[in-house]
Amino acid sequence: MTTPTVDAPVSSRSEYEFGFHDDVEALVKLPKGLSREVVNTISDIKDEPEWMRKLRLKALDHFNARPMPEWGGELGDIDFNDIHYYVRATDRDESSWEDVPDYIRDTYDKLGIPEAEKQGLLAGVGAQYDSEVVYHNIREDLEEKGVLFLGTDQALSEYPDLVREYFTTVIPPNDNKFAALNTAVWSGGSFIYVPPGVNVDIPLQAYFRINSEDMGQFERTLIIADEGSQVHYVEGCTAPIYSSDSLHSAVVEIICKRGSNVRYTTIQNWSNNVYNLVTKRATAYQDAVMTWVDGNLGSKLTMKYPAVYLMEPGAHGEVLSIASAGQGQQLDAGAKIVHAAPNTTSVITSKSLSMDGGRSTYRGLLKVYDGADGCRSNVRCDALMLDEHSRSDTYPVMEIDEKRVDIGHEATVSKVGDEQLFYLMARGLSEGEATKMIVNGFVEPIIKSLPLEYAVEMNRLIELQMDGAIG
């Protein structure tokens, strides 16, 4: 039996409340380092079809062949030989919290997940602990309608044809170095299939937790929204604070078929020793709507640019992004929208905060192919600087090869306005309160698109970070 312990904080963000970890011997923990042998062992443990093993090995070659990206953040400190690529704490994916080992359930209790499920706020819940999914459950009525919500490993064994049909069709193994790495060593993640016309009315949620030290988490999520269906998926992420760094490198692929509506919400609150290098991309077909809501608060370095490829007329892509970078953090986030068909529309709204020496970056690509006439896109990026030690960058790229389009981009960088501050202080608010209120107002356009519980949580997390920064 183990009890969770709280580490002495290694960063100044002592408020980080998820910094505890469980002292427990993992059931399986591959030695550090990456090789064909490691990839083969992961594949053996999972007892996968041969095509997946081949795909993994091919992806490993891509990973080895590709240079490290030279843009974005400092990646040179990542030692790929000092990472455990697979750590399994328990050998089962349960559908009842009762069956989940106590110490893992305690962790999720502390994060409030089972409680939210019990209250009926969620249509389904998944939980991943290190490399494997430890819990998945979905409301019965949705299951009866044919909605699938399970761990991707489990999906591969139970619905191999379905997985094979879509796996890597949105993000090929050689898309980028970290997508290649994920494809080689992926484990866990959620698989969702929503049949035609089915509306999953309240969110499905997954919670990702890194527990082990020097660990790499490489979950792989695949969502297929069939024609006219609707689903909202929410993921949260936390990790303990260790003195050495962890790597989280996920791949998320989403297929939005005709007329479907998918919303994918992330509240990323990794501890400040996690490299968060994630590839997320969706394809949207005729009249489909894909929305990424991306909240980035934690991690040492995040590089993440949720993408929507608008493949057929009438498709709409939207990215709402918040990044709040504090001490020692670099959050390089943004969005990528590709208009590959006529009469497609997109909106990107990004709000970033930099405080306490943190660096936040908006990096975006908006591409309109020749022939994609009638496209409309509106990009709006605002950055707020809370002190003179911090940094804010904006790198938007627009590539427009079609004339009958309406493309607009606007960005601003500013500090908290003196007049606004004076107005609020003239009404009795202290400078700290007034600043927080203005910051809340600044991020409000994104926050209000979150489900209520998450909106409250997001505001609370930003305030917590500001408390650390303002002192």
Added chain:
Amino acid sequence: MTPTPPLFEIDALQVAVGDKQIVNSLSLTLNPGEVHAIMGPNGSGKSTLANSLMGHPRYTVNGGDIRLNGDSVIEMPPDERARAGLFLAFQYPTDIPGVSMINFLRRAISARRGAEIPVREYRQLLNDVLSRLQMDEQFVRRYVNDGFSGGEKKRAEILQLGLLQPLVAVMDETDSGLDIDALRIVSEGINTFHSDDNAILLITHYQRILRYVQPDHVHVLIDGRIVESGDASLAEILERDGYEPFMERTKEGALSS
């Protein structure tokens, strides 16, 4: 035994913006229950006076004092002045997108009272003041001053006056830009607020609002100085003759000094 100090004293106040001296040795005393009007032409220092009373960082007080109930507020940041009972109705209220009125007002009331206002009481209070000002309930769902018309902004200031119950209210050209109906509503809001326990300082260019809010004292501000004080009849003289006679007199004074 020391006598009770006046409610609000402006004592030989000097205010500069950058290198430019705007307010020159201005003194004024407000007792509980009084309404004072300060009238002046454009550029006479009206807004500088209003903003510096509230402690706006752009204005430098380089002489004199401001006392509320005998205590100097000159070193206080704006929020402390507000909590102590000083209120400024802004001439140009700032918009703060993303911050809802309802959230902002609750925080402001709690700050003024020094304790969180219970939700039920807050709702009751809000509804009372809103209906008195003939304002729609939806009004407070909007962001602070964001997209408000000129009249809405001024009414929102009066709404705050009613909710925060200050001891001294400084009204900076609250009447400007209002049509007659809005002016009447705003004036009623001021009159409803006014009691024997508080005092009002109306700063205005026009005599119009003084028909609705009766001043006990009227002061004429020229070049940052009070050049004449009197009762309500002084406002009528101003209405009839304009500011020119007073400005002439200032010039002569300046020449002879």
Added chain:
Amino acid sequence: MTQATIDASVDSDIKPDLLRAQVTELSQANREPDWLLAFRLASLEHALALDWWTGQEESWRRTPPNRLPRRAILDHLPAAANGAQPASNGVKPTAPQHVFAPLNHAGLVHQYGGQLVASDLSDAAAQCGVIFQPLSDAAREHPQLVQRWLGAVGPPLDRYEAFGRALWSQGAFVYAPPGAVLNDSLFYLITQNAAAGDQWHYALVVADRESQVALIDAGDANDRRADLKRAPLIHANVEIIAEDGAHLQFATVQRWHRQSAAISSTRGRVGRDATLRITAAAFGADVDKQRIDLDLSQSGGHGEIRGLFVGDGRQHIEHVTRQYHNGVGATSDLLIRGVLTDDSQAVQYGLIRITPKGQQTNAHQTMRNLLLDDGAGADPIPMLEIEADDVKCSHAAAVGPVDPDQLFYLQARGIPPHIAERMVVRGFLAEIADGIPDQHMRDVVDELVEIQLHPQQTTHQRNGATA
């Protein structure tokens, strides 16, 4: 006489020893002082140590890989090497009949094929001590001034700029002494025969404390309709210094041969409370890549970059700009407006960089591209890198067709569509053109816009006729 390399390939090998010898010969033929030869040779060594662009670099990724030569050759030593002209003071002014020549100018330098064709300086300019002459002559006659400022904007930003400092065969020097005020513009005209091969130009413009001066820099090819065997590379280095309190305007207009590849580096340094406006209008060339760099390291400085272009055919027009704020309370503004017809492409790669020292900076960027034809495309990339908190920064970029509401409004007033479109387009560009410091030059630019758009009109008419 050195042989000309007629080579159809885009890139060519660099021959260091030949270049060293040629640079020395060129400098001596121009009777340049020793220190200038040393400057050229040092720049050459610097250039030799650098690499050509590969297309992998962020600011080169969108440059067509095979249309901007990686080449540093001196096709010919200029005519000046044959000892044609004495010092510029000796040349009697005959105002050139060139279309670009302004009606009134405070001074003139006209060069053709490295040779001084005409020069002139108004009495007013001479009285207040303004210097305006070919760079080699100025180096000889005003060595302290030229030596002090040449290369003072900082080390070269790329290999072309480094080669440009070594290989230039024609150049000009402008100096306005402290307090000098000129009402009319100075006019620097370069005409060339594109068939003569690659060109390297160098201009140094210095406005000393509290002076006020404007320079119009114009480039034109005489043989615009010739069919060339090899596309010439036309390189220009422009170094601009606005000292404390100076007001300096620099406007450049080019109409190079349509097969040429133009690359320029315009670098401005803005002193305390000084104002510098750089306006660039591009019409000619197959590829035109302009780097414009503003260094705002002194408090209260104000810099502006204004770009205007009309692309047609398969022209590629690229602006790489930087507004570098390293001082307190400086302001800058970038405004680029372009119109793209046929299959032309534009790139605007613009950075506002504010260091921790750049508090109270106010910096903005606006890039607007009008696409008139299906094949046209634009990639605006406005970037911000901000390390100070008390700043106001913004950028905006837009790409789209002519506003149909505007067209409709004009049509509703009886104006035919193709005229209406040109009215809207010219109105769209007017904001930039109006910033050019000379009325005649504004008219010229307006006319060039018209000429460039002209095929457009005929296309439309043709389309209309067949419809």
